[in-house]
Amino acid sequence: MAGKRQPTDVVIANGRKHLSKSEEAERRAGEVKVPAAKTAKPPKWLPETLKKDFRAIGKRLIAAGLYTELDADTLGRYLVAQHQWLIATDEAEKALAQREQEAADGWGKIQERYFKQARNCANDMGLTVTSRCRMVVPESNRQATEDNNPMLELIMGGMDQYA
DSSP states (O other): OOOOOOOOOHHHHHSSSSHHHHHHHHOOOOOOOOOSSSSSSOTTTTTTHHHHHHHHHHHHHHHHHHOGGHHHHHHHHHHHHHHHHHHHHHHHHHHHTOOHHHHHHHHHHHHHHHHHHHHHHHHHHTSSSHHHHHOOOOSSSOOOSSOOOOOHHHHHHHHHOOO
């Protein structure tokens, strides 16, 4: 069974498959390219209290090359789920402090639900270590040329001594 289709840059960087120029051009033409966002503009539905966090995280994701304008809703859902998780956590802690086991269990289930939502959005956005590892794409398929080949530099450096 074939694995997931990888971007052309990854296939070339891995070096396991040789693509002719026409095959490479055909693959690249079939890839979806979304331009990177210049700023992280929060969606209108996002509560005002979360917009500052949205911009801060969005700025970091843009710097890492992991954010486009299409990701605004996912990042917004992540922040809402995280905010709701914090509220559920506070309520669960209050119930535990008052020794109300039934209320603590109820808030614990709600807390778990929001945690799962936040984690799923975080994975989609590259906000977790494992998701970032899966998203790594080489910036370019630069191969060592004669100008930056360390072995050639070593050889040429030795020849300069004898010239």
